[in-house]
Amino acid sequence: MTNSFVRLAMAGALAMGLAFAQTAAPQTPAAAPAKKAKPAAKLRKRLMKQLELNAAQKQQAKEIFQQVKTANQPVRAELKQNHESLAAAIRSNNVSQINQLTQDRANLMAKTLSTRSQAMAKFYATLTPDQKTKADQIQQKMAKRSQKVKG
DSSP states (O other): OHHHHHHHHHHHHHHHHHHHHOOOOOOOTTTSOOOOOOHHHHHHHHHHHHHTOOHHHHHHHHHHHHHHHHHHHHHHHHHHHHHHHHHHHHHTTOHHHHHHHHHHHHHHHHHHHHHHHHHHHHHHHTSOHHHHHHHHHHHHHHHHHHHHHHO
């Protein structure tokens, strides 16, 4: 009986040792997790599905929004630089530079908003009357949710 107990204890100890000694296998690029889609991209995809766009409309939408992305790239680079400069101005407590940089930032953000809004107007113009009605309803629902979240 003692002999059986010793064998069982040794087998258990060996199993425990093997379990703790195992290391996680290194991740290969194929095993790496897929990138998550950005929330805006998910929203756009869902909206296009809800609006039941035809192939031509999908292609037009893709072109319109790609043009916006391309047009806004230099502005986004300026915004990034502005953000870094603003952080430095904050650290150095340079009030006049902070004021100037925040004004510059507001102008840059206004440019991107204008470009996006013009693109949305172009996209909206490609919709059928029924799709426009659906789009308006979706927009109203989103506005209500936003108001609910804000309080």
